[in-house]
Amino acid sequence: MDSLHKSSKIVVLVLCGFLVGGLSTYGIAYSAEEKPAEIKSTQPVTDCFESRIGYSSVTGVESVDSKYGYPNVKCSQTTGAVLWWGDPFYGTIPMGEMPEITDDTRGDFANAVVKPREPQLQYFNMGPNGCKTCHDGKMVPFPKGNKPRLIGMHQDIVENSLKLMHGHGALWCLNCHSATNRNRLVDRQGTEFSFNQPQKLCGSCHGENYIDWRKGVHGKRIGSWATGGKKRWWVCTECHNPHTVQATRFNRLKPEPPPALPRGMKNANYERVGDGEH
Amino acid sequence: MSKEKIKESNEADDLQQGRREFLKNVCASSVAALVAAPASAEAAVDPANPDADVTVAEFFQGHFILMSDEEKKQAIARLEKRYSAQYGKKTTVSDVPAPEGVLFGYALDISKCIGCRRCVHACVKENNQSRHDPEVQWIQVMKMPKGNISFTTEQLDKGYPEQSEFGDYGVQVGGNAYKTAGFSTEDAQNYYNDDLVPDKDFFYVPVQCQQCEKPPCVKACPVRATFRDHAGVVLIDYNWCIGCRMCQLACPYHARRFNWGEPNLPAEEMNPKTHYFGNRPRMRGVMEKCTFCVQRTREGRNPACLEACPVGARKFGNLLDPESDVRRVLATKRVFRFKEEYGTYPKFFYYIG
Numbered sequence: 001m002d003s004l005h006k007s008s009k010i011v012v013l014v015l016c017g018f019l020v021g022g023l024s025t026y027g028i029a030y031s032a033e034e035k036p037a038e039i040k041s042t043q044p045v046t047d048c049f050e051s052r053i054g055y056s057s058v059t060g061v062e063s064v065d066s067k068y069g070y071p072n073v074k075c076s077q078t079t080g081a082v083l084w085w086g087d088p089f090y091g092t093i094p095m096g097e098m099p100e101i102t103d104d105t106r107g108d109f110a111n112a113v114v115k116p117r118e119p120q121l122q123y124f125n126m127g128p129n130g131c132k133t134c135h136d137g138k139m140v141p142f143p144k145g146n147k148p149r150l151i152g153m154h155q156d157i158v159e160n161s162l163k164l165m166h167g168h169g170a171l172w173c174l175n176c177h178s179a180t181n182r183n184r185l186v187d188r189q190g191t192e193f194s195f196n197q198p199q200k201l202c203g204s205c206h207g208e209n210y211i212d213w214r215k216g217v218h219g220k221r222i223g224s225w226a227t228g229g230k231k232r233w234w235v236c237t238e239c240h241n242p243h244t245v246q247a248t249r250f251n252r253l254k255p256e257p258p259p260a261l262p263r264g265m266k267n268a269n270y271e272r273v274g275d276g277e278h
Numbered sequence: 279m280s281k282e283k284i285k286e287s288n289e290a291d292d293l294q295q296g297r298r299e300f301l302k303n304v305c306a307s308s309v310a311a312l313v314a315a316p317a318s319a320e321a322a323v324d325p326a327n328p329d330a331d332v333t334v335a336e337f338f339q340g341h342f343i344l345m346s347d348e349e350k351k352q353a354i355a356r357l358e359k360r361y362s363a364q365y366g367k368k369t370t371v372s373d374v375p376a377p378e379g380v381l382f383g384y385a386l387d388i389s390k391c392i393g394c395r396r397c398v399h400a401c402v403k404e405n406n407q408s409r410h411d412p413e414v415q416w417i418q419v420m421k422m423p424k425g426n427i428s429f430t431t432e433q434l435d436k437g438y439p440e441q442s443e444f445g446d447y448g449v450q451v452g453g454n455a456y457k458t459a460g461f462s463t464e465d466a467q468n469y470y471n472d473d474l475v476p477d478k479d480f481f482y483v484p485v486q487c488q489q490c491e492k493p494p495c496v497k498a499c500p501v502r503a504t505f506r507d508h509a510g511v512v513l514i515d516y517n518w519c520i521g522c523r524m525c526q527l528a529c530p531y532h533a534r535r536f537n538w539g540e541p542n543l544p545a546e547e548m549n550p551k552t553h554y555f556g557n558r559p560r561m562r563g564v565m566e567k568c569t570f571c572v573q574r575t576r577e578g579r580n581p582a583c584l585e586a587c588p589v590g591a592r593k594f595g596n597l598l599d600p601e602s603d604v605r606r607v608l609a610t611k612r613v614f615r616f617k618e619e620y621g622t623y624p625k626f627f628y629y630i631g
Contacts, residue, residue, distance in 0.1 A: 069367065084582060084586065085582075085585045088585060217611065220590030224579060225580045225595050225596070252474040259413060261469060
């Protein structure tokens with residue numbers, strides 16, 4: 001009997017040891033998870049995203065405006081989004097030639113500026129030639145046709161090239177990307193466009209939205225409110241990702257913090273009491 | 279008379295004497311302050327206590343609209359000097375008048391809004407609101423369950439008494455007593471704090487000053503501190519406001535905010551480009567609200583909330599110009615106004631794009 005008591009005591013002791021050890025390791029792991037978040041929140045955000053995370057971003061520069069000492073942008077410290085524009089035309093170039101349409105859809109392009117998209121082509125290959133660094137016809141031969149096949153590369157853009165759902169599966173890569181000049185876009189007629197002007201390509205199918213965009217009803221424009229004033233236009237690909245547009249129309253975002261509760265209120269649960277039918 | 283009584287009367291005399299002297303001093307100092315008021319505006323401002331010199335001159339200042347040009351110039355100079363000293367940077371207070379031939383209007387696409395609250399915080403950065411205690415925000419984003427909005431005949435006819443076989447003797451409760459046309463604010467969540475937006479089965483409605491053509495707040499103001507300018511924007515002369523909060527009660531949109539305490543505005547976050555009726559720092563006990571960023575829009579630039587919106591749901595422009603963005607929206611989209619049954623004729627339009 002004594003030996004049984006002893007062994008049961010030992011078992012209990014060992015179990016207690018496991019419990020204490022487990023708690024301490026959990027504590028360490030928990031604190032290790034918590035710490036980086038605290039450090040992150042104290043550092044000011046200077047590289048912030050404009051409309052959507054990963055689509056276009058802007059680096060904060062101090063004292064762009066000489067009179068008031070404004071920075072070019074002010075960013076949210078909680079989400080990293082651009083909140084306030086000191087200089088709405090920072091880093092922009094003229095939009096370039098736009099087709100003249102004489103009916104109601106004519107746009108006000110005289111003073112239109114855009115943020116160039118071409119510099120983004122360098123990110124993937126780290127070369128000044130952009131996509132042409134590899135897609136020069138020798139290192140990667142020019143494809144013969146536009147038949148969908150499984151592609152081992154660029155899976156960060158399109159995960160499975162056989163499941164590219166733009167146009168419900170009717171379109172594939174080379175319907176929009178030029179086969180022989182990968183730094184350019186191409187439409188069905190074979191006309192090549194710059195990545196700075198994706199609206200010319202997108203508009204060839206999405207006419208209704210293109211008309212609204214030209215009129216100023218669809219999309220975002222900042223700068224002057226007056227007709228004929230200088231405005232920065234957001235182009236299609238600054239808000240929409242054509243590669244994932246069927247899966248997620250818009251990537252969801254983290255919202256900015258809610259307003260402070262009125263004095264004496266502990267939480268806002270009362271708002272959710274009536275959630276649904278009354 | 280006993281000794282004690284004599285002592286008491288002497289004390290009373292002393293008190294009387296003290297009161298007289300006190301009154302004399304007060305009169306003298308206030309007269310001196312009145313005389314010195316214009317001079318003090320020119321004097322240097324003590325950064326530690328910047329209000330000390332200028333409050334008297336500001337206190338006797340008239341309604342800005344009724345001032346002469348010379349008085350306006352003096353008032354602006356006083357404010358610029360005080361703000362520059364207080365916040366440690368060159369601050370300008372503009373009094374640019376509203377442009378001629380312009381009626382400002384706003385349109386917001388509720389089918390695009392994702393409820394990210396970027397407009398709310400852009401507005402705070404632009405307009406020098408109090409950051410905390412009290413936290414003042416001019417835009418409120420309401421999160422509404424889908425199905426809250428309806429313009430169907432069935433929905434609009436709800437609330438009328440049913441026809442009975444004895445005739446129509448029911449009490450007429452007026453149009454739609456239970457559900458208003460468009461969206462109602464019941465079930466709206468103002469303090470939602472989701473991880474990701476937009477939430478499924480919800481839509482979002484940002485509400486700010488609707489810049490009514492028939493503003494109830496202007497009717498309610500007993501001192502006419504709030505008024506409508508000729509570009510259609512309702513503005514406030516903060517120095518003329520007496521803080522009675524009648525306009526806040528009159529506003530059906532909950533658009534007006536009151537400074538219950540001294541505003542907390544950190545100097546490094548202060549926007550030094552200000553307008554007299556717009557984003558100049560306010561004082562305790564005055565009303566404030568959205569001005570369509572009067573300091574920007576009067577100089578041709580878009581409001582800060584529009585520039586911050588990541589989905590392009592906000593459109594601003596001149597309602598008298600058929601080529602402007604707002605007029606294009608009014609011409610081509612399904613547009614409605616918030617609480618339009620109140621007859622306030624807002625110039626802030628909601629549309630479904």
